[in-house]
Amino acid sequence: MGDDNREHVRVAVIGSGFGGLGAAVRLRREGITDFVILERADAVGGTWRDNSYPGCACDVPSHLYSFSFAPNPDWPRAFSGQQHIRAYLERVTDVFGLRPHLRFGAEVKQARWDAAARRWEVTTAAGELTADVLVSATGPLSDPKIPDIPGIEDFPGRVFHSSRWDHDYDLKGKRVAMVGTGASAIQIVPSIQPEVGRLTVIQRTPPWVMPRVDRPVSGAERWLHGKVPSTAKARRGLLWLIREFQVGAFVKRPKLMKAAERIARSHLRRSVKDPALRARLTPDYTIGCKRILLSNTYYPALAQPNTEVVTAALAEVRGSSVVTADGTEREVDAIIFGTGFHVTDMPIGDRVIGADGRTLAEHWKGGMAALRGCTVDGFPNLLFIIGPNTGLGNSSMILMIESSLNYVADYMRTLARTGAAAMDAKPAAVAAWNEETQRRAARTVWNTGGCKSWYLDANGRNTTAWPGTTAEFRRATRQLKVSEYDLISPAEGDAPPVGDDRTNRAEVAS
Secondary structure, eight states: OOTTSSEEEEEEEEOOSHHHHHHHHHHHHTTOOOEEEEOSSSSSOTHHHHOOOTTOBOSSOTTTSSOTTSOOTTOSBSSOBHHHHHHHHHHHHHHTTOGGGEETTOOEEEEEEETTTTEEEEEETTEEEEEEEEEEOOOTTSSBOOOOOTTGGGOSSEEEEGGGOOTTSOOTTOEEEEEOOSTTHHHHHHHHTTTSSEEEEEOSSOOOEEOOOOOBOOHHHHHHHHHOHHHHHHHHHHHHHHHHHHHHHHHTOGGGGHHHHHHHHHHHHHHOOOHHHHHHTOOSSOTTSSOOEEOSSHHHHHTSTTEEEEOSOEEEEETTEEEETTSOEEEOSEEEEOOOBOOSSOGGGGTEEOTTSOBHHHHTTTOOOOBTTTBOTTOTTEEESSOTTOBOSSSOHHHHHHHHHHHHHHHHHHHHHHTOSEEEEOHHHHHHHHHHHHHHHTTSHHHHSSOOOTTBOTTSOBOSBOSSOHHHHHHHHSSOOGGGEEEEOOOTTOOOOOOOOGGGHHHHHO
16 A cells, blocks of 8 residues: 555556456566556456457457467367457456456546656546556557437437447347448348348448458367467467568558459459449448458348448438438438447547646647557656557457567566666657658558548548558567666655566466
8 A cells, every 4th residue: 555545556557358468467477466457347358348249259360369378279260259259368367367456347537647756646436546657458449439420319219339239129120220331330230130120231431341261160170279289379370470471462562452352342243243232332442441351241131132231421310210411311220330439539548647737638639659559758657558550450469469568578677677766758759650650651551542441540640550560560569778768766765666576477477
């Protein structure tokens, strides 16, 4: 406990998804056991806890979408469903002894840097605490974005976002409007189409959809991966290599995406025979500009008699009807929003207050930027997992998370080695990193492909995706450069912070 009777910890981690749990495991492996995980919900899992809509599954192969330090030989399918990924995260929590560190119902309301005390003052829904280091692992897919539609508050039916699915509402026989055609919608549509009475899919921009090459993982494969772990490691390595080779087309030579576009066009032709519908479903931008989606069932569901694809945006809700931009009204019983998340305007930004008294959102008014995707000038001892420009368009985010965890580990070691109470990224270092990132991003398909996607912020800058390979990011975050930071000494009268409990390291690592 601190002098003021508030709980004090070395590290406070916000969020218990892949990023937060990964940070906790890495801290324990570094011998740091004085930490808490602040979770607003009542269970771990992050986006894989929140998203429980029908058909929810991952579009990254299972053996690549898991921690390298916690392989799972028992994945049942090549692409796993939400329930299996959530169960995996629960097992990680138990295997690595993280439950004593968890604080459920502890949504962070505010975190303020106390410059005099060299620590973070954190106010949560469950009380207050202080921390030397704050790790934000809230993730970009945590807070749903629902457009401000006139009349929606007076709609007499049910309204919910895909990530806040209303499992108490029976869709059978109902007239349903699905707003959006992104990664969630293409899984929801074929899952609910057979049971609803009428399905209206409101599409602003059609996505590129590729075949989903999914299959069950055989018992023999699972047995082999369990008995000979090197085979699972080899499988993961091969999946990683394939995606690393693909990166060049996304980030350097978008014209190479034409080959993938031909596959997607062929997939559309085989699935949709009606030329008028096929025309409405054909994108007019380079494949990869928006996230490439994988499905074998989305197009056939759109071609069913009880499904209508509307290519005008939702403009208004008038009584029990949805009104699209072309003026057409359609009466519905339920409206489901598959409209994405607050990605380029992280809600946590309004709650974190830095050394100069400004919020992170104010600091990022011109666009998000962080040194090596992890630290921000003016916010000492604040680290991000899945920070600005660490997203991916074609591979596993777990690879990027683990690279950021390497950086967090070296950050903690540097504090211990130097005796500094805190480190603050130099503005020049953040600016130089961001300028180079934006220079490289300018040539990527996300910037040049002719679409508007969630990778780009309101100013048209790519503040989300990493314009390189995962190997490049791993090299960039392997070791902290002290020259990129201002070191902050302990407050007068304070002992230098203890960086870790090295007596526990061997025990924890085992």
